[in-house]
Amino acid sequence: MIRxxxxxxxxGYLHVGGARxxxxxxxFARHAGGTFVLRIEDTDRERSTDEAIEQIVxxxxxxxxxxxEYYRQAERHDRHLEAAESLLRSGAVYERDGAWxxxxxxxxxxxxxxxxxxxxxxxxxxxxxxxxxRSDGTFVYNFVVVVDDVDMAITHVIRGDEHxxxxxxxxxxxxxxxxxxxxxxxxPMILGPDRGKLSKRHGATxxxxxxxxxxxxxxxxxxxxxxxxxxxxxxxxSREDLVRLFTLEALNKSAAVFEDAKxxxxxxxxxKRADLGALLGLVEPLVVARGRVxxxxxxxxxxxxxxxxxxxxxxxxRTLRDLAAAMEMLFPVPIEREDExxxxxxxxxxxxxxxxEIERIESWGAKGLEELFRGTLARESATLxxxxxxxxxxxxGRKAGPGLFEILSAVGPAVVAERLRAYAGAMSA
RNA sequence: GUCCCCAUCAUCUAGUGGCCCAGGAUACCGGGUUUUCAUCCCGGCGACAGGGGUUCAAAUCCCCUUGGGGACGCCA
Numbered sequence: 320m321i322r323x324x325x326x327x328x329x330x331g332y333l334h335v336g337g338a339r340x341x342x343x344x345x346x347f348a349r350h351a352g353g354t355f356v357l358r359i360e361d362t363d364r365e366r367s368t369d370e371a372i373e374q375i376v377x378x379x380x381x382x383x384x385x386x387x388e389y390y391r392q393a394e395r396h397d398r399h400l401e402a403a404e405s406l407l408r409s410g411a412v413y414e415r416d417g418a419w420x421x422x423x424x425x426x427x428x429x430x431x432x433x434x435x436x437x438x439x440x441x442x443x444x445x446x447x448x449x450x451x452x453r454s455d456g457t458f459v460y461n462f463v464v465v466v467d468d469v470d471m472a473i474t475h476v477i478r479g480d481e482h483x484x485x486x487x488x489x490x491x492x493x494x495x496x497x498x499x500x501x502x503x504x505x506x507p508m509i510l511g512p513d514r515g516k517l518s519k520r521h522g523a524t525x526x527x528x529x530x531x532x533x534x535x536x537x538x539x540x541x542x543x544x545x546x547x548x549x550x551x552x553x554x555x556x557s558r559e560d561l562v563r564l565f566t567l568e569a570l571n572k573s574a575a576v577f578e579d580a581k582x583x584x585x586x587x588x589x590x591k592r593a594d595l596g597a598l599l600g601l602v603e604p605l606v607v608a609r610g611r612v613x614x615x616x617x618x619x620x621x622x623x624x625x626x627x628x629x630x631x632x633x634x635x636x637r638t639l640r641d642l643a644a645a646m647e648m649l650f651p652v653p654i655e656r657e658d659e660x661x662x663x664x665x666x667x668x669x670x671x672x673x674x675x676e677i678e679r680i681e682s683w684g685a686k687g688l689e690e691l692f693r694g695t696l697a698r699e700s701a702t703l704x705x706x707x708x709x710x711x712x713x714x715x716g717r718k719a720g721p722g723l724f725e726i727l728s729a730v731g732p733a734v735v736a737e738r739l740r741a742y743a744g745a746m747s748a
Numbered sequence: 749g750u751c752c753c754c755a756u757c758a759u760c761u762a763g764u765g766g767c768c769c770a771g772g773a774u775a776c777c778g779g780g781u782u783u784u785c786a787u788c789c790c791g792g793c794g795a796c797a798g799g800g801g802u803u804c805a806a807a808u809c810c811c812c813u814u815g816g817g818g819a820c821g822c823c824a
């Protein structure tokens with residue numbers, strides 16, 4: 320039975336590097352039908368906070384990484400003490416200055432095995448004796464991580480590269496405790512665009528910031544999994560695809576640079592593939608949060624019309640936030656105008672005539688609208704080119720967007736007529 | 749400084765000795781589709797860090813150099 324764990328220390332938010340580690344563990348567990356454990360490593364009482372735990376949990380939930388078991392390391396103190404005492408009795412550990420020290424022989428070497436890297440040799444003179452229990456009675460990471468992994472019957476430890484140097488110490492503890500070791504996979508780091516440590520000066524590093532920017536969790540998951548994992552030439556994966564295809568053998572062992580360009584592209588791909596109804600549910604709070612569209616108006620909006628508008632607008636957005644901004648045009652409210660146009664007297668007259676015709680139209684729809692426009696303009700000896708851009712800007716506030724008749728159809732006759740008249744009046748030269 | 753890890757286009761990567769004068773994706777540039785924009789389609793640009801070996805044959809194996817990253821706590 321496969322058992323893996325993600326063991327963050329709650330000293331800050333969950334960053335994208337940690338999220339990828341969690342993701343690989345989760346995917347491996349779900350692929351193999353194993354168990355995924357979330358273990359909060361809060362033995363550093365000074366730096367651990369409840370807010371951080373909450374943020375980590377929120378981040379994991381948002382990403383859709385559900386866990387089967389949950390532990391707080393600080394609550395396992397008795398068990399750690401028990402294990403440490405056994406080592407004290409066996410002589411593997413001794414006390415000095417109130418702290419408990421683990422004994423490491425000065426000669427020879429410790430060879431550890433990583434499934435990705437292979438055998439790695441450390442000379443013992445590098446290791447030296449180390450503390451497992453502080454003089455205040457609390458235990459140190461390198462010790463509790465081993466005791467917990469043993470107790471929780473962890474079979475595969477998938478964690479960040481920075482822990483590879485800890486493995487020889489941990490291996491000696493496993494041996495002193497008399498337990499076989501799990502398999503280890505040390506993941507290469509995620510770097511910033513300057514190939515240095517990924518940090519805030521490169522942009523967002525927190526998972527929740529990506530949520531707030533309007534990134535879909537499945538897009539972030541897709542992006543993160545590709546940092547160190549690939550499946551042939553495929554790029555876009557659903558969560559189900561990943562669970563089905565993920566294997567540890569396909570893991571890469573070199574560090575990857577985190578650049579958002581591809582994340583934005585993946586976000587668009589996932590928005591294009593999303594269920595329209597579900598996507599509508601996701602943008603609703605974002606539209607309301609912008610302040611122009613009151614909450615009640617959303618439900619009266621007519622969901623078919625909104626779905627039609629959403630279908631047109633989503634291909635033109637890279638984030639949920641962009642999409643929410645565009646969705647405003649579908650409601651009878653003053654819209655944000657990104658582009659303006661001056662309206663000639665001829666255009667103004669044509670727009671008013673069109674507005675009148677639109678209020679009288681019998682069958683509303685893109686097709687009917689096109690006939691109406693072409694018919695009306697022909698009678699006025701004008702062409703679509705004369706008014707298309709002006710009408711687009713009047714109704715949508717933008718000079719670029721979906722097909723004119725499609726988007727007008729989604730906005731609805733009353734609002735279209737009103738915006739046409741208002742804009743023709745306001746912007747007349 | 750010592751120890752450890754890593755090294756294919758700007759970026760993510762495919763590639764596990766011959767199928768590779770290296771394939772895909774993003775970004776960028778051009779073209780097509782579109783009244784516009786986006787999507788979509790087509791094309792272009794662009795890499796095996798360097799040097800030695802091993803081999804009939806090396807991006808793939810070995811060594812060195814260089815470069816990048818990480819660890820050296822009574823932090824995790």
